[in-house]
Structures are given as structure tokens and as C-alpha cells.
Amino acid sequence: MSRSFHTEGIVLKNYRFGEIHKGVVFLSPREGLVDAVAFGAYSPKGKLRSVTDPLCTGTLYLYRDPVKGLVKITDMDCRSCFPGIRESVRKFFHASVFLETVLKTFGGEGPFVYRLLVEALTLLEAMPEERLTEVLVQFLFRYLAYAGVAPNLELCTTCGRERSNREPMYYRPGGVELYCRECSHPEDGVLPPGGVSYVQYTRSLPLVAALHVRLEETSLQALKGYLLSCMQSLSMGSLKSLRTAEGFL
């Protein structure tokens, strides 16, 4: 591979690298998760200072230094930094969950996850504040599917019985699998029938079309609780944004 290359990418995380250098972790459809350095980006005049913050999306120009084992960002053409998300505390916290989910659990489905993430953020930015939960639920369920761990919504994990339309399903905290009433435990969480049917119906629709389908609040909140619990288990409890975002999700 050439030492100089460029790729599409979205910045997921920054960290300090020395006094004035900025560590930048980004997701690229082709390269997956990349840990790169923007030299001088924390100095007041650093040209990469504001274009390499989390959410910045565009083309990154990179140099791979084989001796130091570093990927250096030489330039970034930032097409969007999602100002509408940064201006809203609630949108920002929702976006933080999306970014951290990818950061902590990405497993190599680069092109799919990249497209899902950018599309979900674009819709989150445009969505009215009272409808952010739907974007969160749609993002998380689709992400689980790309990660290859989407639950079976039709059959009980234990007895294999098919769910009828009016039946709820049950889940164990810390697990993705769903169970019928007979196989459920008293401490299990409940997914109301409307919530299960909503996911069955919307999962194969394009994301933007899925967000035109409305779901009542109780089922929506139950789905959110279930999917966030799935993500905590997938990340082995390492999603910090879920704690800091509590009350905003």
C-alpha cells in the first residue's frame, strides 16, 4: 500500500497526544477503525484544529509512517461537522451513543456501518427533538444486525415456538435473545407486541422510510431499554456515554 493515501471517514474520538498533538480515531468504510495523529492540531493555529473533532465527516488525507508505526493526518476536507447536532444537548448525547457504540464494538463491517452511521446522524440532525428515540432505536437495531447478533423476533430462543402477533417477548438483562412468556423469567424485561411488530415491519425498510412509521411511546421506550441493554452487553459494559447521557436519551 502506498504511504500516502486518502479515504472517506467520520471522526469518532479525540485524545491528547503529547502537548499539542491530537489523536483522532475515525471510521472509514474501507479501512475500518483507524487511529491517526493530527500533529499540532491542539496548538492555537493548527490548521487541523477544528476539522478533526468528533462528528467531522469528509475526506482524510493520510500518511502511513512505517518506521514509527503511525498514521498521520496531513489534511482533512470536512464536508459536514453536523452543527445541528452540536447545538442540541439531546441530539449531541444521542450522537455520542452512536459514536461510542461503533468505537467500542466495531467488528469489520466497514462500508455498512459507515453508511448507517452517517445516514443516522444526518437524520438525527434534521429530526424534531421529541422524535430522537426513534432514530436511536433504528440505529441500534440495524447496528446489531450488521454485527451479526440481531435477535430472532419470530421464534422463542428456548422452545422455538413461533410468536403470534399479540404476544410480547421477554429478554434477560445482559442478553440479546428473546423468549416467549412460558420460557421467561420473573426478572426479564418485556417487549410489548407493538414494539416487536414495529421492528419486524421497519427493519427491511430504508432508514428514512422506517422513520415515517410511528410507534406509541410505551413500546418505543421498552425497545430503547432493550436495545441499550444489548449494546451494554455487546460492549461488555464499556459504554460510558450511556451513563453520562442518562436523562437525555
Ligand SMILES: [Zn+2]
Ligand atoms: Zn419459549
